[in-house]
Amino acid sequence: MLFGAAALALLASNAAACGSPPPPPEVDELAAQLDRARADSRLAADAAAATPPPPTAQALAAVASERAAHAQALSDELVRIVGKDAPTTTATSTTAQPAKAPTTEEVIAALRQSADSAGQLAAKQSGYRAGLLGSIAASCTAAYTVALVPPKAAQ
Amino acid sequence: MTSPEPTPTTTTSSRAAEPSAPGRPSDATNGALFDAIATEHATIYGYGLVSAHSTPDVNGLVSAVMAEHRDRREGAIAILQARSVDPPLPAAGYQLPIEVDNPTDAANLAVRMEEDAAVAWRAVLEQATDEQDRAFAVTALTQCAVAAARWSRVLGISPITVAFPGGSE
Numbered sequence: 307m308l309f310g311a312a313a314l315a316l317l318a319s320n321a322a323a324c325g326s327p328p329p330p331p332e333v334d335e336l337a338a339q340l341d342r343a344r345a346d347s348r349l350a351a352d353a354a355a356a357t358p359p360p361p362t363a364q365a366l367a368a369v370a371s372e373r374a375a376h377a378q379a380l381s382d383e384l385v386r387i388v389g390k391d392a393p394t395t396t397a398t399s400t401t402a403q404p405a406k407a408p409t410t411e412e413v414i415a416a417l418r419q420s421a422d423s424a425g426q427l428a429a430k431q432s433g434y435r436a437g438l439l440g441s442i443a444a445s446c447t448a449a450y451t452v453a454l455v456p457p458k459a460a461q
Numbered sequence: 462m463t464s465p466e467p468t469p470t471t472t473t474s475s476r477a478a479e480p481s482a483p484g485r486p487s488d489a490t491n492g493a494l495f496d497a498i499a500t501e502h503a504t505i506y507g508y509g510l511v512s513a514h515s516t517p518d519v520n521g522l523v524s525a526v527m528a529e530h531r532d533r534r535e536g537a538i539a540i541l542q543a544r545s546v547d548p549p550l551p552a553a554g555y556q557l558p559i560e561v562d563n564p565t566d567a568a569n570l571a572v573r574m575e576e577d578a579a580v581a582w583r584a585v586l587e588q589a590t591d592e593q594d595r596a597f598a599v600t601a602l603t604q605c606a607v608a609a610a611r612w613s614r615v616l617g618i619s620p621i622t623v624a625f626p627g628g629s630e
Binding site for chain 2: 364365368369371372375376379421425428429430432433434436437438440441442443444445447448449451452453457
């Protein structure tokens with residue numbers, strides 16, 4: 307009885323603190339996708355800056371720009387759901403510079419995880435969100451299976 | 462996109478007596494699947510021409526991608542038939558979006574067809590209400606994007622990938 311009242315009070319104070327209904331559950335999942343897109347974009351840009359052979363550098367730059375486009379589309383979708391700006395996590399990135407530049411293999415591994423994660427979420431979501439996540443998964447897969455693999459091995 | 466040849470507007474009794482082709486289902490999911498199967502029919506037809514005009518060094522790519530489209534078409538037809546929905550029939554011929562006379566035209570047509578197929582499968586992904594249908598569509602969309610990237614590499618395009626395969630973002 308006492309516990310119940312305390313829990314109710316806690317809920318009430320939470321609701322009061324937020325001043326709005328709790329965000330829909332897909333917000334967290336989309337925010338995680340947004341973080342992945344931003345992280346991949348930075349990783350690919352850092353790897354491209356480490357002067358790999360020109361074709362790889364171009365492919366890495368394309369990945370950086372595509373993942374940035376994914377981040378923008380996910381952020382737009384989050385804004386549409388919650389009605390305000392999506393949380394930014396970019397502030398933390400400036401403090402810690404990587405000790406050494408990431409390799410193309412690390413970018414491939416990150417994209418593989420991102421593709422799996424976006425593809426699985428796409429099947430669970432519906433409508434436009436499912437479509438967006440599916441395109442993101444497809445883009446990441448094409449990048450790590452074709453664009454970042456030297457031509458002879460890819461054919 | 463690759464579209465069926467316009468049907469001759471004859472009113473002969475023999476044509477009228479032919480069984481009518483299955484119509485597009487009104488249900489959103491099945492309608493999108495129906496469209497995607499029709500797109501796969503056209504794509505498989507188009508790959509016949511791609512195959513005819515390609516150089517031997519892309520034989521492996523042509524046969525791998527064609528097999529993927531065939532498997533996907535059969536898989537999608539099975540999904541509709543399991544729901545007692547008649548899938549679309551292949552057309553007798555298709556009007557191609559570009560003329561194909563050489564290996565470059567062939568690769569361009571292949572990229573174009575993969576892009577069209579990606580659009581069709583993203584539509585299925587957005588219209589589907591069933592998680593399994595969506596998973597099927599994600600795989601299809603992904604394979605189309607990978608195939609488009611491989612053909613773009615053949616063409617020497619850079620970059621060979623796009624941010625939103627099948628999408629207009």
